[in-house]
Amino acid sequence: MEPVLLAALSVLFFFSFWNGFTDAANAIATVVATRVLTPIKAVALSAAGNFVGMFFFPTAVAVTMGEGIIRSSLVTAEILIAALIGGLAWDVLTWWFGLPTSESHVLVGSMIGVGVAAAGTDAINVSTILSKVVIPMVTSPTIAFIFAFFFTAAVMRLSLIKTFAVNEGDLGVAR
Template identity: 50%
Template sequence: MEIAVYSAISAALFFDFVNGFHDSANSIATVVGTRVIRPLYAVMMAAIANFAGPFIFGTAVAATVGKGIIQPSFSTVDVIFAGLIGAIIWDLITWYFGLPSSSSHALIGGLIGSALLAGGTSALVFSGIEKTLSFIVISPTLGFVCAFGIALLVMYFFRNHTSSHVNRIFGRLQICSSIFFSLTHGANDGQKTMGVITALLIAGGMLDSHSFVVPIEVVLGAAFAIALGTFFGGWRIVKTMAFRLTNL
């Protein structure tokens, strides 16, 4: 059992690493595409922020993923391992083709799919899934509406300024937004791996099943894995985000 648990934990950390280099493009594409800072500096900045994120924002997301998607009786090592492998494969496929996709969506889908096969709909926690799926739909919609509104305001208030003046102001703001994006990415996505690893430790009998507390070793391991993945960077996806979706 211990070998199976540690193998699954290794897969979870590898998923976290892939998440880092796959999704890091989201936080640095704008500063790289507009040449605000050099790519290497952007990656280093994002890696540090991704590492710090989980320590700043707590572990609430970890609890949702660890116990709010699959019923505890079906949250076994093999079910979680299968979900992780599915998410890793999808992330690698989308990375190869330079497609920006969400590692979080892949992980949630992988866990739901493996749980359905193991126990049908009775294996799922529908309240947690509904909450998660609702925000998966709301997030891009809200992002679009807010970005559109902010862009209109910026264009209006800076309509009489030179482009060099505007670029100088918003170049600095882009760095701030990129750092905050990386912090929240590390907190949100890093926590998902923490939740999975904690669930694996509970399934393997290595943690108390009556409470869901993420050990500090798990926080450190997940934070380091996503930061390391970010440092390696998914340049295929950076190019797509910075130059193929829009002409930054």
């Protein structure tokens, strides 16, 4: 195995490890803290979700990261190593100071940074960044908010109807 490939895989391993170290707990924190699931069941469910996701979207994100953010002619093992080391350094720094971060956003930023450092601003695929990073980053929370709003309203309405019916029944029994 070539040394540069071994170096790239090693840095990728550490970046992936750090991603799991910092994000895995965030993914299951709510269900564990509210005691909906035990920690073991929550980790198993999270692992199963990651495993299933790997089959439905096996290369979509990797292709965007490898060819979409910067010109694909610039993507070499050295560029990937630089992006991963820069991203890993930022992740460790934000973890050290207790700042929230997203490894996905860090990786996009580090790919843009190494692309600009290697070939200037012409290296950036602006249309891909807008269509596959910026627009989904803005629309996803907006759409989720709208769905959550209407779902919560429906659940509250059903809950009030049920509560009112129970209270009416209680009054009838008390007479």
